[in-house]
Amino acid sequence: MVDTKAQPARTASSDRLTLAVLLSFVLPVSCRYTNEDQSMPYTLSDRTIDMDFIEKVEFISGQPLKKCMQCGTCAAVCPMNETTQLTPRHVIHFTQLGQKDVVLASNTHWVCASCHTCEVRCPRGLDIPKIMEALRQIVLRSNKNFVEPNKMTKEQLAEAPQLAMVSSFRKHTA
Numbered sequence: 001m002v003d004t005k006a007q008p009a010r011t012a013s014s015d016r017l018t019l020a021v022l023l024s025f026v027l028p029v030s031c032r033y034t035n036e037d038q039s040m041p042y043t044l045s046d047r048t049i050d051m052d053f054i055e056k057v058e059f060i061s062g063q064p065l066k067k068c069m070q071c072g073t074c075a076a077v078c079p080m081n082e083t084t085q086l087t088p089r090h091v092i093h094f095t096q097l098g099q100k101d102v103v104l105a106s107n108t109h110w111v112c113a114s115c116h117t118c119e120v121r122c123p124r125g126l127d128i129p130k131i132m133e134a135l136r137q138i139v140l141r142s143n144k145n146f147v148e149p150n151k152m153t154k155e156q157l158a159e160a161p162q163l164a165m166v167s168s169f170r171k172h173t174a
Helices: 012-026 051-061 073-077 088-096 100-105 117-121 128-140 154-159 162-172
Strands: none
Touching: 051 088, 051 128, 073 088, 073 117, 088 100, 088 128, 100 128, 117 128
């Protein structure tokens, strides 16, 4: 028998509630990114989603972020996972959501070894190291150096391996 009761009218508040319920399933309950040992709260709205950031990451990396289905394989195989504040899956997730401040505040894109294990295992063929490199480029294009060679002591320069120095300058200076 068919129910003949009228459906309630859709309103803007019911749409917001539906979106909030859907986001509660999509967003991770907790993320490993912490600020002074407290979980970092994040809010999604049209004001917090930075579409320019999403487009810039896709343009620089050449990778379509929407291709990621959040399976978590990249996080499972990442050898640097224990030292990162966000897993590669969370970096992609927050980048998809335009959360520029969250992504760029984490150390994941700096710690990434670019070993391509995540790319090899990704069922969608997403080149995650290119995305991490794009995030580094976005930070470096802001013309802020994270390593100042002029401020290093002679002892530090003498003790540091040359390859580590070159790598550090490539990754951490504008």
